[in-house]
Amino acid sequence: MTELPPALSLDGRVALVTGASRGIGRAIATTLAARGATIAVNYARNEDAAREVCEAIASAGGKAIPMGFDVADEAAVDAGIKSVVAELGGLHVLVNNAGMSVDSLLLRAKGEDLRRILAVNLEGAFNCCRAAARHLLKARAQGRIINVSSVVGETGNPGQAMYASSKAGLLGLTKSLAQELATRGVTVNAVTPGFIATDMTDAALQGDARDKLLAKIPLGHIGEAADVAEAVAYLASPAAAYVTGHVLRVNGGLAM
Numbered sequence: 001m002t003e004l005p006p007a008l009s010l011d012g013r014v015a016l017v018t019g020a021s022r023g024i025g026r027a028i029a030t031t032l033a034a035r036g037a038t039i040a041v042n043y044a045r046n047e048d049a050a051r052e053v054c055e056a057i058a059s060a061g062g063k064a065i066p067m068g069f070d071v072a073d074e075a076a077v078d079a080g081i082k083s084v085v086a087e088l089g090g091l092h093v094l095v096n097n098a099g100m101s102v103d104s105l106l107l108r109a110k111g112e113d114l115r116r117i118l119a120v121n122l123e124g125a126f127n128c129c130r131a132a133a134r135h136l137l138k139a140r141a142q143g144r145i146i147n148v149s150s151v152v153g154e155t156g157n158p159g160q161a162m163y164a165s166s167k168a169g170l171l172g173l174t175k176s177l178a179q180e181l182a183t184r185g186v187t188v189n190a191v192t193p194g195f196i197a198t199d200m201t202d203a204a205l206q207g208d209a210r211d212k213l214l215a216k217i218p219l220g221h222i223g224e225a226a227d228v229a230e231a232v233a234y235l236a237s238p239a240a241a242y243v244t245g246h247v248l249r250v251n252g253g254l255a256m
Ligand SMILES: NC(=O)c1ccc[n+]([C@@H]2O[C@H](COP(=O)([O-])OP(=O)(O)OC[C@H]3O[C@@H](n4cnc5c(N)ncnc54)[C@H](OP(=O)(O)O)[C@@H]3O)[C@@H](O)[C@H]2O)c1
Pocket: 018, 019, 020, 021, 022, 023, 024, 025, 042, 043, 044, 045, 046, 047, 049, 069, 070, 071, 072, 097, 098, 099, 100, 120, 124, 148, 149, 150, 151, 192, 193, 194, 195, 196, 197, 198, 199, 200, 201
């Protein structure tokens, strides 16, 4: 793999990235692999896309396996994480990236959508943290959990009360586990991306809405999945050994 300063290298580490078949998760998986980590590429439905991510990693000289499970399904998460450890020999880094959104104003919001958003975005991360914790503790002072929250978890957003609640919840989860796991050498941090061009934001980032949003972003452009991946790679690296409970904003200055 590429020569990297030791503080940024992930050689010898195994990372599970949830929701890595597309978008931000795919960029995180390929970036961590380029830093030397072996990757479990989680997906919910798109097995072909996850296999394609693994092939891209292998063609670049890395190693990755696809690992399908629904993060909202506690039993499936437990079984999936056991398989990761059995197939890859351990687990050192967990990136809770899997997420979904249904946007709706309060009066039109449906309880079933709220329950599913919380089940995937918040409970899904919780399930993965709990199932992974035992193995991360074995990483000997270098276990890492990184939660992908969102700018709207910090600021709120009209029409996104359900999604923003799940992402704000992730920040509480991050800070609680950072305190709980610190004595065992596991760091727990969050990234809060702003608006990033992916399938999730495709419809919202068109026409007038795009122009209005751009006017609010000091750096003047929509973010790329790679911008988030770089922040996650830093938090996963030895360079971030003394960083825990932190919320790293990757939002072009949209919220400070
Ligand atoms: N895009 C943005 O502007 C933005 C901003 C802030 C935060 N975020 C957060 O960043 C994360 C990634 O977003 P994205 O924009 O890359 O989304 P995306 O393009 O819609 O991709 C979502 C990924 O999550 C997976 N996934 C969905 N539900 C899952 C489940 N129940 N179990 C396992 N995997 C599941 C999908 O797998 P399949 O392919 O199998 O469906 C896919 O890999 C999300 O947590 C999102 O909330 C995104």
